[in-house]
Amino acid sequence: MSNKSIKKIMIAESGAAISTTLSSSSRQFLENTLAQATKRGYAADLKIFFAWAEAHQTAAIPATAETIANFLADQASGILSVWLRQESQLINGRPVSVATLRRRLAAIKYAHKLNKIEPSPTDTAEVRETLKGIRRTLGAKPNAKSALMSQDIQLLIKYIPETITGQRDRAILLLGFAGALRRSELTSLELSDIEVQENGMLVYIRSSKTDQEQQGQVIGIARSENKANCPVGAIEQWLQSSMILSGPIFRRIFANGKIAITTLSDRTIYNIVKNYCQLAGLDASRFGAHSLRRGFVTSAAKAKVDPFRIMAVTRHKRLETVKRYVDEANLISDYPGADLLK
Numbered sequence: 001m002s003n004k005s006i007k008k009i010m011i012a013e014s015g016a017a018i019s020t021t022l023s024s025s026s027r028q029f030l031e032n033t034l035a036q037a038t039k040r041g042y043a044a045d046l047k048i049f050f051a052w053a054e055a056h057q058t059a060a061i062p063a064t065a066e067t068i069a070n071f072l073a074d075q076a077s078g079i080l081s082v083w084l085r086q087e088s089q090l091i092n093g094r095p096v097s098v099a100t101l102r103r104r105l106a107a108i109k110y111a112h113k114l115n116k117i118e119p120s121p122t123d124t125a126e127v128r129e130t131l132k133g134i135r136r137t138l139g140a141k142p143n144a145k146s147a148l149m150s151q152d153i154q155l156l157i158k159y160i161p162e163t164i165t166g167q168r169d170r171a172i173l174l175l176g177f178a179g180a181l182r183r184s185e186l187t188s189l190e191l192s193d194i195e196v197q198e199n200g201m202l203v204y205i206r207s208s209k210t211d212q213e214q215q216g217q218v219i220g221i222a223r224s225e226n227k228a229n230c231p232v233g234a235i236e237q238w239l240q241s242s243m244i245l246s247g248p249i250f251r252r253i254f255a256n257g258k259i260a261i262t263t264l265s266d267r268t269i270y271n272i273v274k275n276y277c278q279l280a281g282l283d284a285s286r287f288g289a290h291s292l293r294r295g296f297v298t299s300a301a302k303a304k305v306d307p308f309r310i311m312a313v314t315r316h317k318r319l320e321t322v323k324r325y326v327d328e329a330n331l332i333s334d335y336p337g338a339d340l341l342k
Helices: 024-031 036-055 065-077 098-114 125-138 150-157 164-178 183-188 231-242 266-279 290-302 307-314 319-329
Strands: 009-011 017-019 082-084 089-091 194-197 200-205 217-222 251-253 259-263
Touching: 036 065, 036 082, 036 089, 036 098, 065 098, 065 125, 098 125, 150 164, 150 266, 150 290, 164 183, 164 231, 164 251, 164 266, 164 290, 183 266, 194 231, 200 231, 217 231, 290 307, 290 319, 307 319
Parallel strands: none
Antiparallel strands: 009 017, 082 089, 194 200, 200 217, 251 259
16 A cells, blocks of 8 residues: 555644544544644654655555664654655654654554554564664653753743733743643643632643543642742733633733733743743753753752652652652762762
8 A cells, every 4th residue: 555545544733643434523532532732743743754654655554563663763863854844845854862753653553543453563573672772872862851940940030021921921931830830731721720829829730641531630839938939929910911811821912912812832832931041041952841840840859859749740650750850850969979089
């Protein structure tokens, strides 16, 4: 089967990879098995995989283990690894990280699952060994963003203007850090998801990377004694100024000051973080939206906060994940040889 003749898969604008042979209601349920951010990531990954397969004149669905292994190897080498949206063209670029390769592999597996192709070629020993070899060659986290520590956040806040846009951005940075929120969680927040109380605020997170079934999770954020750095106060100020009565909390603001009714994009959150890092004189290339979440965990770890208390905010499922942050944050302070060369 040629790649052009594959009509069972389409990339929907919503970002999901959906089998067109399914009923509309079935497709809707399948869409809802994944978080929106995951759907968008899978859609982008599948576009690259389909275009790569077409360039190599090989089938994408069903794919062979050899095809997938070759695809991973090319991506890790930067061969046909970047999709230009406007030109609808696949070009050579930077080597893809191991984390991104895993997501692309998950997207390919998901596409095969929707087309009822089992067992999936992604689960073969050939594919697993290829990924293992790439990991050994490239390392696990070559492109991980640095943490924005608590002192960094306080520095960024000083560069935020006293404008309506500034009030929104201040609320985004402080809440993103204090709640250890992913950018998709920030953009998904609605007014009904927060409950401001005298001593703090409850935040209801509808769904997340670790809550694909949308059972929902609630975190508590205390007020800060320093009003300039208080996430609760920042939210109160933004909501009062924006006069938002329902719907998304964080919205686009037009040049004339008018506030949109729709939420910000994930990319805008990323750009906001980068912009204020640059204004504050930090190396903006080292930071991204995830730096807020990473910064909370690392700052709490350096302050010797109990890992289980950290998990209550970050909602990590595994203690081992948080302990990696703790161990990394305390590598220098816990160094046993500090007094040996006095």
